[in-house]
Amino acid sequence: MTHLDLLLLRANDDVAVATRELPAGDTLRLDDRDLTVLTDVPRGHKIALRDLPAGAPVHKYGQVIGSTTTAVRAGEHVHAHNLGMAAVDHAYEFGTALIPMEKAETRTFQGYRRADGRVGTRNFVGIVTSVNCSASTARMIADQFRGPIMDAWPNVDGVVALAHDSGCGLVPASEGGQILLRTLRGYASHPNIGGLLVLGLGCEMIGVDTVLAGLPDDSDTIVEKLTIQDTGGVRATVRAGTEVIRTLLDRLNERRRATVPASSLVVGLNCGGSDGYSGITANPALGHASDLLVAQGATTVLAETPEVFGAEHLLTRRAVSKEVGQRLLDRIAWWHTYVSAGGGTLDNNPSPGNKAGGLTTILEKSLGAVAKGGSAPLTAVYEYAEPITGTGFTFMDTPGYDPVSVTGLVAGGATVVVFTTGRGSVLGGKPAPVLKVATNSEIYQRMREDMDIDTGGIVTGALSLTDSGQEIFEAILAVASGRPTASEDLDLGRDEFVPWQLGAVT
Amino acid sequence: MTHLDLLLLRANDDVAVATRELPAGDTLRLDDRDLTVLTDVPRGHKIALRDLPAGAPVHKYGQVIGSTTTAVRAGEHVHAHNLGMAAVDHAYEFGTALIPMEKAETRTFQGYRRADGRVGTRNFVGIVTSVNCSASTARMIADQFRGPIMDAWPNVDGVVALAHDSGCGLVPASEGGQILLRTLRGYASHPNIGGLLVLGLGCEMIGVDTVLAGLPDDSDTIVEKLTIQDTGGVRATVRAGTEVIRTLLDRLNERRRATVPASSLVVGLNCGGSDGYSGITANPALGHASDLLVAQGATTVLAETPEVFGAEHLLTRRAVSKEVGQRLLDRIAWWHTYVSAGGGTLDNNPSPGNKAGGLTTILEKSLGAVAKGGSAPLTAVYEYAEPITGTGFTFMDTPGYDPVSVTGLVAGGATVVVFTTGRGSVLGGKPAPVLKVATNSEIYQRMREDMDIDTGGIVTGALSLTDSGQEIFEAILAVASGRPTASEDLDLGRDEFVPWQLGAVT
C-alpha cells in the first residue's frame, strides 16, 4: 500500500500512521479499496486498516504492539482508549523468530587494512589520557596539529585528544574501574587510530602502563607513552609530546587505503533527540540499511538498553541461541538493580509528550527504537566497550545518553556510527565518523550543516523506507571510504568522548 | 625546639619527625638537652622526645594520634610496634576545642567588587554548557578568543568554556541531578565571571533556562543564552556566540580592580598527589596561612571528606556549634552509604606505602590532611557546590579526587584555591586561580614551571612552618590581586571542570 496520507511500516500491519491530520468523514483511496475515516486521527497517530474484534493483537512494525480493549472498526483512531497491553505475550522465547538474511552481491569500500585483520575507516593519531590530570596537556599537544600545518601529512585525518574526567579517585578493580579501562583500551587499539600516545600524570590509579598492558599483540599501531611528572611538567610534556606526534604523523602518512569488502565494516546504530517521527522514518530506514549490511556479512551494533527495554522479548526471539538471548536478559536485570540503587526505575513507558505524539504502549515506543536494528538475527550481546568480534546484527549494553552510548560503541570497535535525530543532535565521535540522519525535513533544513541524510520524505510519500535505507547504506560505504560527514567537516567529536562513569568517586 | 634533623610540628608534641635517617647511638643536641637515639629511625618516621609509660597518649600536630602499647623511652623509634589506637577517645564532642582567632591588622588586595557584595579575583567571560551536547561548540567559541586577539580587552582575563559530560540521561530531581545543577549555577554566578553565556543544545533535560532560573537577583553579571537547535546548528551558533562574547568583552573591559579588605577572600584548601612530606611541610604551612586568613575575617574551606575521615571527631571539637559538628558527622554517615553501595568502604587507613613512609595510625594520616585547615574554629559545613556564605574556617563535603573536589569549591564561590602536592599536580581551576604548593624541593625543581611555592625548606630546617605559612598568605593576596599563578601562565584549567557525577546514567 502506498498512500500520501498514510505510512504503513510493514505489509500486513493492522494500523498505519497518519502523515497529516485526518478528519472523520474523509475517504482515503488505498491500493485495493477505499478507507473511510470514522473518528478524527491526529498527525502521527494510528488508524485501523481493518476491523478488529475486542482482544485482538494489533500489529505495527510487523510486531504486536498491544491488543484491542474494545472492538475497533477499520478507519477508527487507535490509541489509549481502545489499545492496551493486557493480552500481549511477554514470555521469553529464544530463536523463535529468526529471519536469516540472504547473502547479497559483495560491495566494497576503501579502508585501512590493519595487521590484526580489522579495517579502519580513518587514519588518526590518538592521544589517550589515562586520567583527567593529563587532559589539558593532551589538548595542548593536539592543538599544535590543527589547521594548515596538517597539509604536511595529507594521508592522516588528524590528531585527536581523548580527554576524560576519571582515572583516579576510584577503585580500579570495581565494575566502574574495569569499564573505564576497557574503554581506554578500546580507543587505544581502535582500527581508526594508527599512531598512539598514551599520556598520564604519573601518580594516578589507572596509569599509562595499565592502559598499555591490555593492548593486543598483533597490532600495527605505533605506540608511545609519556607522563607529565617524569617529563618535568606541562610545558616540557607539550614539547616532548609534539615531537612524538610529528614522528607518528610521518609514519602514518605512508599508509594508504585499499579496496576491502563491506563485510569488514562495524557500524554502530544510535539515536538521540528523538521525536514523533523517529520510529516511523529514520529508525526503520536505518533498520533496512542494517539488514543490507548484514547481507554483506558486515557487523551492525544496536545499543541503548533503557530505550530497548519493553521490547527485549522480541529481540530474544531473534537471538541465534539461548545464550545470546539470555545475555540480553541478564543485562536488563542488571539495569533494574542499577537504576533502583538511585531510587529510579527502568521506565520506558510513553511520556505524556509521547502519547500526544501518537505512541500508545511501551512496546510501540521500544519498537520505534529497536527499528534501527532491522530484522536480522541477533548474533551477539556485548557489555559496554567490550570488543565487537562477531558479525551480523549484534547488541551492546549502553545507556541511552548519546555521548556515553556512542563512546561505548566506538570503544568496542565501531568504525562508522549512524545516528538518527529528530530534535537535532550535533554529536561527533572521533576517531569514528558519525553520520547524522534527520527524521524530518524541517530539522534537516534548519540544521543543514549538521545533518547528512534526510528521511523526512518517508512521511510525505516522496521516499520509500527501502529507498531511504539504501541511501543510508550507500552513504555508509562512501563515508567509510573517506568522505567526511557533516560533524567531521565541523571538527566535532573533541568533547564527546565520555566513558560511562559508574560507582563512587572518592 | 629547632633542630636540623628533627621536625617538631607543635610545641609540646611527644614525638618529632626525623628529617634524615637517625642511626642508633647518635646524639642530637636539642635546645635544652641532649637526646640519644636508642633505635634506628628512618627518614620521615617519628622519634620519642620523652619517656612515655605504656598506655600513654602520643601527641603530634598538638593532637593525640594514638597511645603507646608498651613503655617507650625518649630516643626510641615510634611506629606500629609501640603505637596503637586502642585507648584513643573517639567520642564526638562539639566545641570543646575552640581556639578563637585574634583579629589581625587589616590587610587588603585588589579585587573586583561585585553587586552582590562578593569580590572577584579575576574578570572572566564564562561559557557555561547545560549539557555535553554543547561542549564542543562552547570550546569552538572560546577558541576564537585566544592569543593576541585578547589584547583588545586588557582588563579581561579571558573566555573560559566550562564543558562537562552530563546534563541529560539522568533524573534531574535526583541527588545527582541537583548536584549538577548546583555546580552549574555556582559557576554561572561565580564572582570571577562578569559576563556569562549559557549554551545548550535545546532538548536536554537540564536546559539553559533551568540553569538560569537559579541565579541570584542582585547580580551584575551580564547574562546571555543560546541553544544550538534554535540558532540553526553548530556553525551558526559559533557565529552567534562569538558576537555575543565580543559584546560581553567590551562591557567587562570597563571593569576595574579596587582596594578591598582581605576579609573578602574565599580560599579553597586542597591537596593531591600527596607524599610522605605533605603532612609535615606543605599542609601545616597552608594551615598556618588559613589561620592568618581567618584572623583577617576571610573564609577558608577545607574539603575532601574521604581524606579527613578518621579525624572527624577532632573537627567536631572545633565546631562552633553542635549543629555545625553534626552536619559533618551526617556527611560522613552519607559517605559510608555511598561507598558501600559500590561494595567499597570508607577506608583512610595508612597503606603499606604510607607505613613505610612513617605514618602509623589512621588518625595520624587524617591529621596530615586536616593540617591544611590550621587551628581556627569550624564555623560551617557545606554540601558539594553549595554557596559558601559564612566566614572563618569552614568545610565542604567533596570527594578527594582533585578535579571534582576543586570544582565543588569553585562552584561554592572560592576565588583562590591553594593546592599542596608532593608527586606533582598540574591542576588549574578556571575561573579561579590555583596556587600550587610543593611539599618537597625535588618536585619544586623538577616541575619548576608548574609550581608556585616550595615548602621543602621546612624539612631541611631552611624554613620555619610559620614563615612558610606567611609566604603562602602573601602569595594568596598577590594572586588575588591579579598576579598569575603557574597554572594560569600555562593556560591550564580548560579540562578540569569536573562536576561530581552521582547516580545512574540512563
Ligand SMILES: [Ca+2]
Ligand atoms: Ca588530512
Ligand SMILES: [Ca+2]
Ligand atoms: Ca540516545
Ligand SMILES: [Ca+2]
Ligand atoms: Ca588580558
Ligand SMILES: [Ca+2]
Ligand atoms: Ca571534561
Ligand SMILES: [Ca+2]
Ligand atoms: Ca585530592
